[in-house]
Amino acid sequence: MAATLPATFRRLHGWLGSLFAPGLIFFAASGLVQVFDLHKPQPARDYQPPAAVRVMAALHKDQTLHVHEKDAAKPAKEGDGAEHKAKSKANANANANAKAAPERAGLGSILLKAYATATSVVLALTTMIGLYLAFRSPRDRAWNLALLTLGLLAPIGFMLLN
Numbered sequence: 446m447a448a449t450l451p452a453t454f455r456r457l458h459g460w461l462g463s464l465f466a467p468g469l470i471f472f473a474a475s476g477l478v479q480v481f482d483l484h485k486p487q488p489a490r491d492y493q494p495p496a497a498v499r500v501m502a503a504l505h506k507d508q509t510l511h512v513h514e515k516d517a518a519k520p521a522k523e524g525d526g527a528e529h530k531a532k533s534k535a536n537a538n539a540n541a542n543a544k545a546a547p548e549r550a551g552l553g554s555i556l557l558k559a560y561a562t563a564t565s566v567v568l569a570l571t572t573m574i575g576l577y578l579a580f581r582s583p584r585d586r587a588w589n590l591a592l593l594t595l596g597l598l599a600p601i602g603f604m605l606l607n
Contacts, residue, residue, distance in 0.1 A: 456585060459575075459578070459579035459582065459585055459589060460579075460585070460588065460589065460592055462572070462575045462576065462579055463576065463579050463588075463589040463590075463592040463593045463596065464592040464593070464595060464596045465596055466572050466573075466575065466576050466593060466596060467593070467596045467597045467600070468596065468600065469568060469569070469572045470568075470569050470572055470573070471501075471504075471505075471600075472505060473564075473565040473566075473568040473569040473572070474501070474565065474569065475501045475502060475504065475505035476505060476561070476565055477561070477562060477565040477566075478498055478501060478502060479502055479505065479506070480558055480561045480562065480565075481558070483498055484498050484499055484501070484502030496512075499512045500512060504604070509604075509607055510604055510607070576589075576593070
């Protein structure tokens with residue numbers, strides 16, 4: 446019995462890894478996007494995040510497809526021309542100058558962001574390596590494929606229930 450326990454754990458590890466791999470990779474990527482605030486509009490840099498990035502962040506933070514107003518890009522109004530855009534940009538610059546200069550990130554913050562980046566990349570990479578190893582076993586390949594498919598489709602189905 447002792448000799449079969451490691452083999453059982455190995456198979457269980459492959460099955461659970463196949464089931465949860467899509468979520469692990471998604472949360473590693475969406476967490477990295479949030480570490481660098483790529484999901485938020487940044488008027489000072491004239492940056493508007495793509496809709497897919499905003500939705501990914503909403504899924505990660507709130508488990509919903511609905512983007513919060515503060516994270517949504519402001520739609521252009523009808524009749525916006527060059528004059529309105531120039532005026533808006535001037536107002537944004539005036540507001541940015543009126544506010545106190547943003548604090549520069551301290552060394553601790555920079556190091557923590559570097560650590561979070563490395564963690565996200567390594568989590569995604571080792572998850573993909575785990576999938577590769579799980580699918581090397583011909584005995585469990587069909588089962589792992591079924592669990593991987595379930596791991597992809599179940600969260601989509603859960604989102605559609607909202």
